[in-house]
Amino acid sequence: MKKLILVLSFNLIIGFSYAQTLISGIIKDNKSKLLPGVSISIKNSYDGTSSDSTGKFTFKSFEKGEQWLVFSAIGFGFDSTKIVLDGQLIQLSLTLKEQLNELNAVVISAGTFEASDTKKGVVLNSLDVATTAGAEADVFAALQTLPGTQPAASENGLFVRGGAASETNTYFDGMLIKNPFNTQVPEQASRGRFSPFLFKGTTFSAGGYSAVYGQALSSALILESKDLPAKTVSDISLMTVGAGFNQDIRFKNSSLSIGGNYINLKPALSVFKQQTDWVNEPTSAGGTIQYKWKTSNTGMFKSYVEYSKSDLSLNTNNLDSQTKNPFSNGNHNFYSNLSYQDYIGSNWKINTAFSASNNQDNGLININQYGRTDRLAQAKATATRYIGTLSTLKIGTDWLNSNREESWDGLKRDYNDNLNSAYAEGDIFLSQNLVARVGLRGEYSSYLGAANVAPRLSLAYKTGKFSQLSFAYGEFFQNPEDQYLVQSKQLDFQKATHYMANFQKIGSGQTFRVEAYYKKYADLVKTNPTFNNNGFGYAKGVDLFWRDKKTFKGVDYWVSYSYLDTKRDFQNYPTLATPHFGAKHCLNIVYKQFFSKLKSYVGATYSVASGRPFNNPNAVEFMNERTKTFQNLSVNVSYLTRVFGNYTVLYTSVSNLPGFRNEFGYRYSQNGNNRQAIEPPALRNVFVGLFITIGDDTYKN
Template sequence: MKTATLLLFVLLLLTSHQLLAQTLVKGQVKDPDGQPIIGANVMLKGAYDGASTDAAGSFSFKTKSTGTQALVISYLGYITLEKSVNLDQPLAHLALVLKPDYRQLQAVQISAGAFEASDEKRAALLNSRDIVTTAGAAADIMGAINALPGTQKVGEEGKLFVRGGDSYETKTFIDGLPVANPYNASVPDVPARGRFSPFLFSGMAFSSGGYSAEYGQALSSALLLQSQDLAEESQTGISLMSVGASLSRTKRWENTSLAVSGEYTNLQPYMSLVPQRQDWIKMPETKSGSVVFRQKTSATGMFKLYGTYASSDFSLIQDDINAPETPTQINLSNQNLFLNSTYEEVFQEKWTLQTGTTYTYTNLDITAGTTDVNTGTHTWNGKAVVIRDLGHAVTLRTGLETQLSNYDQTYQQDPETETRHGLVKEQNIAGFAEADVYLGSKLVARPGLRFEQSQFLSKHALSPRLALAYQAGKDGQVSFAYGHFYQTPEQDYLKYQQPLTFEKAVHYILNYQRTFGKRTLRVEGYHKQYQNLIRYNAPELQNATQITNGGHGYARGVEFFFRDQETIKKGDYWISYSFLDSKRLYKGYPELARPSFASTHNVNLVYKQMIDPIKTYVGTTFSYTSGRPFHNPNQEGFMQGRTRNYLDLSLNASYLTTVKGHSVILHGSCSNLLGFNNVFGYRYASTPGQDGQFAAQPILPSAKRFALVALLISIND
């Protein structure tokens, strides 16, 4: 629920920034022949201050930043210029010259499989504000990504399911480092949310396949999050929500910024007013705090540190289809600590060093009736990447990384039985190399190779990757991607100490993308072949006596995306459609079948509009998902049932104003506004009743709708 507050923060920043400008920065940008460059971006690095050049190549803007800063000048087809400037005095006569960049001629960029969101990308498709203003996403990164093609709506999970892949096949990375637990803890039928605020990040890239050799341990997809640099300004934020409250304080110095925040959420007041399908004993409660430190070490160097701790718990009664007269009480308690630290520096203009480390500790205790399961996980990652520009036609990236993890689980069926113990100690070592090679003005290739070794499995894997992009016409391009992707089986399988190997997927992707003005059209086809998927010899894992890599499968489909930020004044809309054909033989499946999370058709219509006369920003999202498969033991065959189609119409609105010079935003949102009766699947009894039929229990949302009201006050120094 904290994400609604974050949505308000960004809208506030967008409206208040111009009022705080102080120092004038003015000049002209030309090419080596002295001709003005029209439309070049001129901005301060790590800030939102900047402008675009006019017909004469001139620019002018104001900024509150002081001291020595890096001014970044960029334009398509030219080498980005970074110039150190002193902002303690006005700069009214800057003369800047951009040199042509062979690598960027004709705007050839590899796009197969990737949706990117970055202020530095010409064809940015999403940014942080898009995430939090997408109706129905509730300012959750994962929720907003689910409005893009390639994803499937799995409402009872709340996680990312991409192109026929299970949720564990998608990995999240922050500044290039993998995140061990990107979701809040949950139980069956209660959807999880992402742990991180979208406003921690300056850019987001969602790759639904064929991603870079720099990233591994993800069979299907990679969500790449790039953290913010220095905070823009000093301020205090106060938010009051229908589900909790938060307080934050940010302090900005010349080359340093520090932000500290605390948040408390409790759903009891809300759920007491809005009827829930679950029988809650203790409604979800979360206490969390975070710290964000940034230090600019030089004109091109940056040190970042982010830490967060959260503690949550809840308790509820869930019906047991096998024992309707004795429902099960479920208690959950979770603690999560996450630390992320990175350092980046440019040496001698052509060398870039990126290093980082993360540490995650998670403790999850779940009791279900008399059964108690406690799981503790420690995960540490370290990574170093070196980037070298070899002229203007080749950029080489190489890197090494390692991950250490310690998984310790205890399981006790009831107080009278012996406690079972599962322990997994793993070290994964990886190295990669890839290059962007510009083969003329219209063709670029990115060959890559990744090596991984698992100490626990005593196995290693070599992953070739290749991506190509060709400029097709003035505004379009065609891209192709191919690669082998490996992933270590989940720790829930490794703890049984059976001989296993890496799961594997091979990707083939063909993409056409056209960007004209502020419009983007994208069509993509793909084929994904699975090998060595986990399989066991019983319908449920707890009853299995053998676990192997005997599974396999495939996923193939076509996707369409169109976004228009130009036709409607101050309006923005996009349309996405996905067609998926997928089957797999894995887990306890007796035969090759479409998995329960794989819907054939997914459609999302997203619209947003700023209404100036009433100072209100509104958004609406309509989602359609065709029926998902489920296994009905009362019928012949396997996974032969289909749920009803999923429908959702969500709405949000934010009213922006000021009170005594301080920005105030009132926000309201509601999901499933029309109250569609959505069903996520069915759960069946393990034995038939007296009539010979297996009893069924539908899997339903906690409530038809979720509504939120929030008030944010931002006090700037």
């Protein structure tokens, strides 16, 4: 019993505890800035406090002896130090290092415009792409409002910094898309095949892009598809050009989406006078199936399959005989993409993908039957190793099989190429403010019987809280275009070398960028006197971009300007000259405003570009004439409403509202006596669409 009393009194003493120690001090970051809000405490005890607005702290502890003092703050990580508590006042001066994180670290920005819904510090997001006036939700048209690109309404593709359209390639979840556009109609640009709403991220690189991508001399457009849709919904679209539907079905860890559309341009094209002499206006029908499966917390499998069919026919003017020449096209397009990604352990990530496509064109040019089939298969695997907080090392390999068959009145020719590539690239953060990306890509083409090795290097240095400088250098190789490969086996890779310097400042709601570049072309394909790789050229210029969401409330606008000086000797050129896609000055102003009272989103895009070069066969000098200045003002209005309780958008757009008369060049008769301006198919275009989402019950219950 005595013992029991003894123990009990001992327990009471524990309750009373020891003498207390006062701990006080000051806490700063590694730049000697006083830190408020830092949590400071004795490890494994309740004793602690937070630093005040001047970085000072004071607290008492009843703990005794040697203890760990731990301290941490948001954005600054965690640190600790050993102290001895013996009742004597403890004075401390602590430092906490700012943590490396995506928000404050430097990013590689030279050449790159990134549009993302998830990442920080990007210039655009997918909604921006979809709502740019004049683009009608076409990714490629929207990108034509960014610096470095040219307005192109008479041919497919993106003309980037003095590069031909074929020098820009498009990638879907890392995989090359052979036919990203609907079939080219004579002297008209076709829309891209893919809806911007399929993608959560769009990276548009005007040069100096990653070694993970190859086969593009000028520019890479990298599209990253969305993850699982949030819920089961149906989308219906009714447009002046046709109708479409999409059904998303969401399961617990997977989703299935099925979509279809029918497009017929006849009604829309009969409203306004058309330059084009249509026989059968374009019609198309297509469908998509997507299945996405979240295989684990970090793993994701995605599949996308699309098929579409389109038909059109028209007459073109034969300038020599002054008669009409018929042209028709029937197109079948199949595209599929499978991808899987996951983390292995905490340091490795793998991305694997497979894609296959088949694109067939058949029709009539004048009295001749033509046929064209493009087949592409690609398999790619990349492993990424994470080192420290931000640095990464990537290695990967890529197999690309391209095959083309052409026929002309029963005559056939084809080519088949296996391109094997390997690449390695490191993003090395030398500090929070300095990053280097060092990459190397090697390719071997079986058809060309040639190999290339392409080094890439980018550096970015953070000069202030919001500003940074970037430099990039890289060598880029691309196979000659299919139309040349089918005709000659004697060709080699074409080559471009990029140098660029970029300054960027991204504050809250405002972005400023300026970039200067020099691009050197070598080994371009020439068709005279025989097929050879003796072409060459250069492009240099300055791109400016300013975006402001802050100054005017509810208003978002951006201004882009490009200056371009380019000359090249390629294809059938007799000499070095500025190509038709080499307009010297291009300016775009994109304006967007939401009027909440009217429930309307209004946008306008104004573009102006100096005249394009064209060749007058009667002139002494080659490619020495210029078209008149190009101007376009397009507007759109999206009205948000409900139809039978379903979320609905009524969208109207008018392109070239003031009716500027534009020309993109001239077509001459063989003898040079007659010419015809290449003009947009219509002076103005009007588009009206009703987009209804059914099953979005966010606010029911």
